[in-house]
Every structure is written in structure tokens, then in C-alpha cells.
Amino acid sequence: MSGLLSSPIFRTVLLLTASNVFMTFAWYGHLKNLSDRPWVIAALVSWGIALFEYLLQVPGNRIGATALSLPQLKMLQEAIALTVFVPFAVFYMKQPVKLDFLWAGLCIMGALYFMFRGATPGA
Template identity: 70%
Template sequence: MPVILQTAALLILSNVFMTFAWYAHLKNLADRPWWIAALASWGIALFEYLIQVPANRIGHGTYDIGQLKILQETITLGVFVPFAVFYMGQPLKLDYLWAGLCLLGAVYFIFRS
């Protein structure tokens, strides 16, 4: 499998974990003290790190850290929007599209050489 696909697949999976770690407690643990939410988030984030670190190590042999960061940020938005809309029940905003187009521009510029 090409390095870019390995890296992207692992980054997508890690972003799913991290998005839940950062935001799911706002829905699932809203009635609990903040420190319980923090512990739950840290537990989820551990799995994110176990996937994200290999993703960046695989990708770093082919891509520089700027490219990896832009790839990760683009994937983050791609994971966050469905999470916000379908899991958190937030309205779909046109601003997500504009932000996505800006990130696609960032991808173009960071990978064009």
C-alpha cells in the first residue's frame, strides 16, 4: 500500500479517536465533574496516540513535517464535520465548506513541489 494511503488511513482513525476525546464528553458527560471528563478523554486519547505516532513515522520517511501537519489538519476537518452534524446534532454550516476549500488550498501549496 502506498505510504500516503497508509499515513492517511491511520491519521483518519486517530482523528476519530481524538475528536471523541476532545468533544464527546460535552454530550455524554455534561452532568459529570470536569475531571471525570478529563480522565475519560485521556483514556480515549491514549488510543489516538497509539495510532497517530506510527502514522507520522510512516509518513515522515516520504513527507516533511509541514506536509504531514497540513494532511492531518485536512483530515481533522473531514472527521469533525460528520461528527459535529451526526453525533453532536449541530447544524451543517456553509462555513465548513469554505474552511474545507481553504484547507484544500493549503494541501495544494504544501504538496505542489
């Protein structure tokens, strides 16, 4: 288990997932929480939240780049973004669950398959 926790891919997924939580709130949380405020206030609050996103995303990408190619790292980021966004949309923003979430997830899984097939660890 300690080998998994110290692997660059595991640490990358952990950091990028946490980063995406902040990113999602920075990008969309103001639509719920600050809709009655001027857009400039929402932008400044979002910018403040985004600082924490970058403090996790930059090291996550740097660690990930030691074990993944740039296209693999980007596709992993997209999969994590969708994984974070769907629960945010449904539970926090109270959006209806749609079958389109499943189809989008399947498309991302297909993209991950093509990006990672035949990949050798550390390449």
C-alpha cells in the same frame, strides 16, 4: 491495488484518520456524554480515549515522515481533522450544517495545494 495499500502515504492517511476519530471523541464527545459529570471525570475519560488516538497517530506520523515533509504531514493532518470533525459535529453532536464548513474546507484544500505543489514522491 496492493501497491496503493502498501504505500506510506495511504497507510499514513488510514492511521491518521482512525486517530482523528478517537481524538475528536476525546476532545468533544464529553460535551454530549459527560456534561452532567465533574470535569475531572470527563478529563480522565478523555485521556483514556486519547491513548488510543496516540497509538494510531504516532505510527501514522512516523510512516508519513518517510514520504512527506513535516509541513506536508501537518497539513495532511489538518485536512483529515476537518474531514472527521464535520460529520462528527453534524451527525453525532447534532450541530446544524453551515456553509462555513465548506469555506473552511476550501481553505484547507488551498493550504494542501500550496504545501504539496511541485512535491516529488518520497521527498
